[in-house]
Amino acid sequence: CGAMGDDADTLRILVATDCHLGYLERDTVRGNDSLRSFEEILRLAVDHNVDMLLLGGDLFHDNKPSRKTLYRTMDLLRTYCMGDRPCPIQICSDQSVNFHNRKCVNYEDPNLNIALPVFSIHGNHDDPSGDEQLCALDLLSAAGFVNHFGRTREVDDIEITPVLMQKGNTKVALYGLGSVRDERLHRTFRDKKVTMKAPAESPDQWFNMFVIHQNRVKHGPTNFIPESFLPPMLDLVIWGHEHKCEIEPVHNETGNFFITQPGSSVATALSEGEAVKKHVGLLEIREKSFRLSRLVLKTVRPFAMGEVVLSESGLDTNQHKAIEDLLVSEVNKLIKRAQHEYSERSPDGPAMKPLVRLKVEYSGGFASFNSQRFGQRYLQEVANPKDILLFHRRRAAHKPSEA
């Protein structure tokens, strides 16, 4: 794509997902991580003067966020999303279909001064429940801070009506589908019962963008949504739910569309995927082309992961002290690596204890030991002292693999 300025035909969107607000909120060290990075995202949106912020679900970690989390979230949204910047996006679709709550996008409400409109689908963590099928996003919608879209009541026959957005010559059809149980949605897709209602008027002029919150990685025969299920009319898919940052758009050859997977803004597991450097995307759309620039999240807690295989360490199974020394030395290396990565990414950031995870493969007669006790020595240095070590045995080498 060519250069795209901050001009009248370029729709500029900050794209993020899986903020998991309220995650571990009672943890004295990590309790504020999710909100801190969400605030960074809001600040990035304001600083980059985008036209909107687009979220891919799991804004909240808990289906019923605590009062404190809800309060702080509303406080942040009120602080960053209100103001005098007029929103240049014109909505051409039927808003009463797009936005089930107030039937109107928030920045067109004459009583609210919205500078940064937020659009979000819901994830599996913050999905609707109860007789009125309300979710935490609906509270933010009622307050006027978020435009919750992509809710479907029907799961076996889904028609997705896009939000039609226009800025100058650029026309974007934004399709959203809040989280649905994967097996169920897999079946509905397979049965060709998911329809995306393309705009009737000059359909080929629209940039078609789909926001989805499902397993992208195969977790079982139908426990994911294959990319091949998605219609080729799409131009760009924003994939939420997967926490690993793979924000660089990947081209899907069959469908001839791109997929970007922003990943979470807070690690909710000590896994490889969450250890990847976290970004959000600055998406610029001009007519039918787009550009996505990644913006690193500086406030994310540093996290380093490593592995040691005891049977390859040259130590004997009864050399307990030496084994422990080895693990201490490996953990120290991880701490250094995490701190180094953090100081490069965020040279002016405040000191932050890193997350550290050392996987210990202990097959071959080695004993595991108490990870919690081991972590005592790292109370001042590591954010997760209790679960630094993860002991595991390698799967039997000759076990036949599943079909």
Added chain:
Amino acid sequence: CGAMGDDADTLRILVATDCHLGYLERDTVRGNDSLRSFEEILRLAVDHNVDMLLLGGDLFHDNKPSRKTLYRTMDLLRTYCMGDRPCPIQICSDQSVNFHNRKCVNYEDPNLNIALPVFSIHGNHDDPSGDEQLCALDLLSAAGFVNHFGRTREVDDIEITPVLMQKGNTKVALYGLGSVRDERLHRTFRDKKVTMKAPAESPDQWFNMFVIHQNRVKHGPTNFIPESFLPPMLDLVIWGHEHKCEIEPVHNETGNFFITQPGSSVATALSEGEAVKKHVGLLEIREKSFRLSRLVLKTVRPFAMGEVVLSESGLDTNQHKAIEDLLVSEVNKLIKRAQHEYSERSPDGPAMKPLVRLKVEYSGGFASFNSQRFGQRYLQEVANPKDILLFHRRRAAHKPSEA
């Protein structure tokens, strides 16, 4: 007081309390009662073109209101409280002291178009909790819909800083104190540790109004706040928590102030106090004088209460059928009375099953019987079929009374 027009020197306030939003929300008949009457209150405020709505606590029934209740409440507030009417009240006090949340009254926020500002203290039902001492009102504050005031962190030494409001020549000092445990507050008052910080400048020009949410009725030696504890500098006290509507201002001779007790807008008990016709108050303050007009709440579910003393019925203890017939006849009379009262109060209102409570005094060898079974015949007629009858025995006549 003389006539007070809708003029530039008259501060006009709608006064209500104890809306208990979400009360019995899962009850298929009564589930919407609290929200319906709250909506009526908001509509009255708009229709009477008041400058503000003042609430005396227990806006919510549950400390943690359900998502549905929170959603509907925000939706109502957004619908009725926003708009183009400029608020003519000027706040002269330090808002960062008055409003602990956003440090600013909502209608002065340039990003919110507030037509009807709502001011509220919290009650015992919706009191602050957790490490940040947040309550449900704070969520409404964060959203910009309510000005939560009168929160105190200190319970043994309370200084109440009023919100100083000015409209033309009228100056009102609004003192608020959110609910505190009665025994505790009783002691603090008794120890002269409750101070109301009168405005320094021309203190005698201010109309001093105090909003309190405590027991007014004596429930034990210190389990209430005697009116005599309140300082004589006050002009008017708005007393929340007591659900019985005694909205007509009563003069306290000693303190030379008036007390108005609006009462709840929904019956949360089948008691005498809740059976009194419910009102809110249209309070007009002009310089140092005020007038309070009561406005009947038309949407309140009709409620009639009666009593029958079996030993005075002329029936024998073994005339079970005749006793039951008597109770049926009494309940029928109550239903008629409730419906009559409702049709007078709300001639155009929708049909509504009444609340009915018949107290049955059954001393003298009479048997009580299953109230739930008795109510089966009233499923279509009464809103509380399961607990229409309340059997009780008169206290022994010669039992010595407590000191």
